[in-house]
Amino acid sequence: MNNTLKYSQLKVIILILTLFVSFSFFGQGSLEKGSEISLVKTHKDKDLQWGPCPSFMPKGCTISVLHGDPSKKNVDVFFKVPANYEIPEHWHTSAERMILVSGELHVTYEGETEQIMKVGSYAFGPSTKPHTAKCGDKDPCVLFIAFEEPLDAFPIVLKK
Template identity: 60%
Template sequence: MSTMKPTGHTRQARVLFLLLLFAMPLAAETGVPEQALARTFSDADLQWGPCPSFIPAGCEIAVLHGDPAKQNADIFFKVPGGGFLVPHHRHTSAERMVLVSGQLQVQYEGQETVSLKPGTYAYGPAERTHTAVCESPEACVLFIAFEGPVDAYAIEVK
């Protein structure tokens, strides 16, 4: 049985929060009714920003809808293909996901590894440690709907 302990919670949460705030301008209060929205991960006007520092370079996040500091924000999470490893981490929020491109192996603590293919839905419970590997040659893009504020905390696995 591995022993897991959180590392750098406060600093990483603040870094992620600031990165996401600068990755997407906040909507101004205009009095105009909210507009419907449709996006693809290849839209040229998406504003991609870096992932938390514990995830290797090449990882990017684009905020699609909502304020990442509040409940119910939606993002695209993109990592390079060819075996890119997303280190063990957890979120304070549950996450609802659909793989948009690539093939992604996901393993939650205490569960078997699952291989997601485009169109696959996955649910990740809050506070559950997990890791992922993009096993396809092309990038893996994951749509994630967070129930609570968007965050990610590195977990040291011993």
């Protein structure tokens, strides 16, 4: 009976050690993966760093990277243009997931009718599909865009 008790205790100790090692191992990985800090930003934050848009865009267009690396997958940006600004026809390698946070934006994708985004509107833009847009005349337009692929934009050049 004494041996049985010792064997049972040994099994419990082994089980506890196994669980401890398992949780330590998996917990360590979770900490490394979860070591990134959370983030909350608005388009009016003073610490946002705004940079120029691609060179084919008219003056006045700016972009602020919110999260990620523009040269890698999964990057989030604010895209800002003044009121009455016309965004020339272009396309992206990546699909776009967008939410308008300021202004009113008229968007037209090739082969589709114009759609009007108001503050809070969500839009999905398929990868490589050409599109144009125009900001309304009252307020600047700020668009949150989540890119799946690295950030790029290619103008549509009309041949004469």
